Amino acid sequence: MEEYLARIGPADEAAMRAATQRQRLLTKPAGSLGVLEDLSVRVAGMTGGAAGVPAPAVVAVFAADHGVHAQGVSPWPQEVTAAMLANFAAGGAAVNAFAANNGVDVRVVDVGVATDVDELDIVHAKVRAGTRDLSVGPALTADEVLAAVRVGFELADQLVADGYRCLLTGDMGIANTTASAALIATFTGATAADVTGRGTGIDDATLAHKTEVVRAALDRHEVPASDPLSALAAYGGLEHAALAGYILGGAANKVPVILDGVIAGAAALVAQALHPAVVEYCVAGHRSAEPGHAVALKALGLQPLVDLDLRLGEGTGAVLAYPILTCAVRALAQMATFESAGISSG
């Protein structure tokens, strides 16, 4: 872990100053590209002002199962996680359609699916077959947490070595909004009621039960915000740990990391607690309908690019936002200046 964290540094301030300067010279009224101007400056800081847009891009979909599923927090059977992995591998899921549309490659990673998925053509990095039930004890051991973080960090290293210049987060795991809620409450001080939501669709009674499961788990484990690895051990999930590692790995490699929804938001809070500078490399792809996500984004200080009531996960919100990021960067890189175009700047 120390070795990973030592590779992370702050964004490049000189590159950000240069980008801010260039924004002022471009053939448009100052500020008229709104959020995209700041975004282009942030990306310059991440990459050190690398030429061109951050491409190609890849979305890594980390999949795992959750012992707390036994508590009835989701209407979906646990086997759906593995079935959806087969669907990802066959190209039939929403994230496949979005990724094909937006020129993003997809990597699916089994970091802890309960079912055997050995036959699928995906990245096999199972740390254990699902977490233990966070409502009765720790979800993971300290070693399991580190192993899952390593899966994410090393995948980020490998993807950048393969030529990718933008890393998007994705996730799949029935019941993973429960672990997300506990993590977000841990790092933000929000209550279980503030951060527990309907996931992909539960009724009022199940929501009340799920909220109580989260509240009781927070009471049982009492992990301080200053101890992110213990929080992962207490609540899981394996995909959250891998995502935290992947986000750290993106920052270590100085490439933009586009976060998807509430699972990524929880993982980013873990990564931020491990190294505060990591957030300088994160872009919030979208705001999900899950209430904990807005709480997480606020704590991360990130403004989402897309806000269209998505609550699917898989990386769909991150993939949807990718062309917005590349538009912002391309405008900064390719637009004429008032001087080069021979236009009076008013």
Add this chain to the structure above:
Amino acid sequence: MEEYLARIGPADEAAMRAATQRQRLLTKPAGSLGVLEDLSVRVAGMTGGAAGVPAPAVVAVFAADHGVHAQGVSPWPQEVTAAMLANFAAGGAAVNAFAANNGVDVRVVDVGVATDVDELDIVHAKVRAGTRDLSVGPALTADEVLAAVRVGFELADQLVADGYRCLLTGDMGIANTTASAALIATFTGATAADVTGRGTGIDDATLAHKTEVVRAALDRHEVPASDPLSALAAYGGLEHAALAGYILGGAANKVPVILDGVIAGAAALVAQALHPAVVEYCVAGHRSAEPGHAVALKALGLQPLVDLDLRLGEGTGAVLAYPILTCAVRALAQMATFESAGISSG
């Protein structure tokens, strides 16, 4: 005009029902793609359920000047309109960068630029060299209005004949937010103060003056909402008239029309007043920072896809939204169903 309007009919309800049905079968929790699910159903209604995504796409940037510029409503010299046309033609503007990024072609149309731009490689369809000053009399004659509407409608016909399956709106014209404000007030009943904004950037004193110009023009011309052609004659602009024709032409050809910002919103209100069904073919690309735009979108009943404080125009907001539309359509077209993927639907 009658001939144009006779070609417009309602969206295809059978195609929308089929799309709604298929959404329910796809491998995701019902509703989890949020706004994109409704969008995919709307597009099916526009195209009659045409196979594949609406591609290729083109953004038509209609450019014109405004006599009211003489009243000091903008800090920019009028010559900037023509200079920006040269910038578009050279590929140096924001809309060029966004369009290149998102695979959208650009057509630039002079429908009424005050300066001579004959040497540029653009579509030359100048109706007159800028409008008359709306603060001292009608901006256009009835014949000029019809000629400009025809430019837009016939360009839409031509673009669809050329193979384009999605039409995006763009605009360029120094002082065109003033005419937009007067049009939006006419069709929504909003006050001049509600709909007049800072455009691409004016100070408080200029905003107060601009608002008074709009207020006085509304008093002077007193055009009822039921007379859209007279509203175009009273206030212009030539690009608003052409955009109204282009939007009508998109609807007549049953292709999605992605609206950019406040100028397109004003033109869409004109088109809606001419034929209410036209809105069924419109998608709001984004919400601009200009206050009249939110008022226009509300009256049109459209929800913007992107909301990132853009206030540039040119079509930038529409181009930014195009991949969101194609993602929505591609998910509907290409995702597996629970049955085809062999997954329990919970």
